[in-house]
Amino acid sequence: MAKLLHTASTSSSCSSVSLPKQRNHSSFYSFDRISVPFRSESSISLYSTGRLSPSICCSYSSWKTGSWISNPSPVLKSDSSDGFEVKATSGSDSTNESDVAAVAVAKSKMAEMAVLGLLFGIWYLFNIYFNIYNKQVLEVFPNPVTLTAVQLAVGTAMIFFSWALNLHKWPNISRAQLVAILPLAVMHTLGNFSTNMSLGKVSVSFTHTIKAMEPFFTVVLSTIFLGEIPTLWVVSSLVPIVGGVVLASLTEVSFNWAGFLSAMASNLSNQSRNVLSKKLMVKKEESLDNITLFSIITIMSFFIFTPVALLVGEVKFTPAYLQSAGLNLKQVYVRTLLASICFHTYQQVAYMILQRVSPVTHSVGNCVKRVVVIVSSIFFFRTPVSLINAIGTAVALAGVFLYSQVKRIKPKTV
Numbered sequence: 001m002a003k004l005l006h007t008a009s010t011s012s013s014c015s016s017v018s019l020p021k022q023r024n025h026s027s028f029y030s031f032d033r034i035s036v037p038f039r040s041e042s043s044i045s046l047y048s049t050g051r052l053s054p055s056i057c058c059s060y061s062s063w064k065t066g067s068w069i070s071n072p073s074p075v076l077k078s079d080s081s082d083g084f085e086v087k088a089t090s091g092s093d094s095t096n097e098s099d100v101a102a103v104a105v106a107k108s109k110m111a112e113m114a115v116l117g118l119l120f121g122i123w124y125l126f127n128i129y130f131n132i133y134n135k136q137v138l139e140v141f142p143n144p145v146t147l148t149a150v151q152l153a154v155g156t157a158m159i160f161f162s163w164a165l166n167l168h169k170w171p172n173i174s175r176a177q178l179v180a181i182l183p184l185a186v187m188h189t190l191g192n193f194s195t196n197m198s199l200g201k202v203s204v205s206f207t208h209t210i211k212a213m214e215p216f217f218t219v220v221l222s223t224i225f226l227g228e229i230p231t232l233w234v235v236s237s238l239v240p241i242v243g244g245v246v247l248a249s250l251t252e253v254s255f256n257w258a259g260f261l262s263a264m265a266s267n268l269s270n271q272s273r274n275v276l277s278k279k280l281m282v283k284k285e286e287s288l289d290n291i292t293l294f295s296i297i298t299i300m301s302f303f304i305f306t307p308v309a310l311l312v313g314e315v316k317f318t319p320a321y322l323q324s325a326g327l328n329l330k331q332v333y334v335r336t337l338l339a340s341i342c343f344h345t346y347q348q349v350a351y352m353i354l355q356r357v358s359p360v361t362h363s364v365g366n367c368v369k370r371v372v373v374i375v376s377s378i379f380f381f382r383t384p385v386s387l388i389n390a391i392g393t394a395v396a397l398a399g400v401f402l403y404s405q406v407k408r409i410k411p412k413t414v
Helices: 002-009 092-140 144-164 175-201 204-226 232-250 257-280 290-311 319-324 329-356 359-381 387-406
Strands: 033-037 043-047 073-080 083-089
Touching: 092 144, 092 175, 092 204, 092 329, 092 359, 144 175, 144 290, 144 329, 175 204, 175 257, 175 290, 204 232, 204 257, 204 359, 204 387, 232 387, 290 329, 319 329, 329 359, 359 387
Parallel strands: 043 073
Antiparallel strands: 033 043, 073 083
């Protein structure tokens, strides 16, 4: 072996070197492969073959003690039983691997962004259709109690259907978690019922203009129950929200106190649910993902609301009752079903988005969604809107967007 290395090092320029066959030299063939380290990323490997090939230049100085061969590194590779083969290698393989990894990461990010964009589109589209179908039903069948019960029933059926098909795993819920979720379900029920009541009394655009005051209730309730003192920037962002809603309310054609107060009650209920989720769900128990939490809340809301609605005798949805009221039976049933499907879908997708983005990004998306719903409902229902009303709505929505941005600002710690 030493003789072989010495022969290679004393050649100042060579293209190939043939070695004599020493088939019977057992000590020479006692190894299959050995590696000699070099300064490059490659190594020199000797295989029990017979010849030295493609061109490699080695000088005596490159084989001296303390000296190393620079790229490209020679690799002696087995090619036949007649001798050894030396090939030049480089670090290009590792570079190619890093390039492939970078491309894979880029493709993964693009796919993730595409999925996120699709979810946002579904969120907005189903929200628009929910408001349209829901309003159409409420115009001919102004019974928000019945509609709320049907929507919760359809949502519950969709959840069990997805669990049965393993579209989402069956939850493992403890009794303590159910007790903690119960107040959230109560607030969720009241919020949905209040929204339906408002949609039945006033225009869709005005309901969502009032619901733009959600940040105001979030700040007030967080201060009272969580002790979170808002920053000056947050308080300042609430001014255009409140001012815009007041301005829009003063000039709203469909304004009535029942619709206005029910929309405000929806804000109070929904934001109470969010605050309670922070206060009650922070446990050492195994946390629930957003989809499972929403599913449990929906099921519990159904079992809470339906018995109450039946006891007060407000669930009137039989074919005989609808026909006696002179309603188109098929039209009411189909639109109610579509509204219920859209209602559950857009809320579930909203939770799916929340798993992928930050709360601030989700808040901005919710603000844009409200703008889209207001504008689309105005065009679809041909809602009369005065200039002052439009300005008030725009100011309120601008305040909501400002609120979502100033939430990024962290208060200075002393």
